[in-house]
Amino acid sequence: MNVEQLKNLLRSNGLKPNFTYGQNFLIDEIALQDIVDSAGITNKTAVLEIGPGIGNMTKLLCERAGFVLAIEKDPKFVQILHNIKKDFRKNFRFEIADALEFNFQDFFKDEGFDSYIVVANIPYYITGKILQMLMTAKFKPDSITVLTQKEVAQNVCAKAGDLSVLAISVQLFGTPELVQVVPARSFYPAPKVDSAVLKITLDKKQRYDIADEKRFFKIVKACFSGKRKQIHNTLANNLGIEKTRAMEILSELRIKPASRPQELTIEDWIRLVEKIK
Numbered sequence: 471m472n473v474e475q476l477k478n479l480l481r482s483n484g485l486k487p488n489f490t491y492g493q494n495f496l497i498d499e500i501a502l503q504d505i506v507d508s509a510g511i512t513n514k515t516a517v518l519e520i521g522p523g524i525g526n527m528t529k530l531l532c533e534r535a536g537f538v539l540a541i542e543k544d545p546k547f548v549q550i551l552h553n554i555k556k557d558f559r560k561n562f563r564f565e566i567a568d569a570l571e572f573n574f575q576d577f578f579k580d581e582g583f584d585s586y587i588v589v590a591n592i593p594y595y596i597t598g599k600i601l602q603m604l605m606t607a608k609f610k611p612d613s614i615t616v617l618t619q620k621e622v623a624q625n626v627c628a629k630a631g632d633l634s635v636l637a638i639s640v641q642l643f644g645t646p647e648l649v650q651v652v653p654a655r656s657f658y659p660a661p662k663v664d665s666a667v668l669k670i671t672l673d674k675k676q677r678y679d680i681a682d683e684k685r686f687f688k689i690v691k692a693c694f695s696g697k698r699k700q701i702h703n704t705l706a707n708n709l710g711i712e713k714t715r716a717m718e719i720l721s722e723l724r725i726k727p728a729s730r731p732q733e734l735t736i737e738d739w740i741r742l743v744e745k746i747k
């Protein structure tokens with residue numbers, strides 16, 4: 471589909487790209503094929519797509535997958551999605567809902583699937599939330615292949631020394647890979663920055679044992695926020711730990727008090743959270 475064809479499609483359905491919903495449609499056919507290829511879909515695979523929009527990726531997914539569930543927040547796409555449903559009656563379902571609220575885990579279970587994957591050009595304004603929701607779900611996908619801003623994909627794939635809360639939340643449960651860069655001009659409207667295909671393969675067996683994930687992320691986030699980000703300061707200022715106790719904990723864990731949060735490894739964080747009572 472080229473820009474003119476997309477504009478016509480939008481016009482004939484009375485639509486305009488809605489920025490508040492992060493609507494940047496991927497129109498480059500080769501990029502669309504590449505993403506779907508890299509997701510590793512067979513005719514048995516169940517796929518969750520978040521934000522199908524005009525359904526250009528949805529159609530490719532329906533052609534290859536055993537089943538596709540697409541969740542779209544913007545009700546304006548109902549007619550387009552209905553039309554796709556006509557061609558793929560057997561293996562396509564869509565819901566008009568907020569993907570952050572919709573219970574897709576029970577949906578797949580109820581439909582009898584014991585696994586599913588996520589493939590999507592997701593709305594960028596909620597990339598972090600979507601990834602965190604998927605990574606910490608009880609019934610996790612086997613893999614997540616999504617378009618993100620290039621910088622976000624690089625962040626997620628960062629190595630120890632350069633970790634962010636997002637990178638930690640992904641690398642705790644899986645292995646991320648930046649598959650390929652997708653230039654801004656492949657979209658309409660073109661976003662300001664380039665994008666990338668990010669593929670996260672989730673661990674079959676959880677690598678780390680974390681008793682309370684909510685508490686873990688609360689503490690990690692607290693340490694990453696604030697101006698004076700040296701770990702001994704954040705433990706005292708953001709978490710209210712007595713200064714001498716904070717120094718004691720850090721020395722027991724052999725973490726330098728002046729370390730910045732991004733310098734800690736995932737193992738450091740796990741041990742640190744365990745020590746904080």
Ligand code: SAH
Pocket residue numbers: 491492493494495496497520521522523524525526527541542543544567568569570590591592593594596
């Ligand atoms: N997949 C399409 C559209 C990508 S734009 C393509 O590649 O062309 C992002 C899509 O996500 C839009 O259709 C937007 O309406 C939808 N969206 C935005 N917020 C959402 C949410 N919270 N839940 C589900 N869909 C959402």
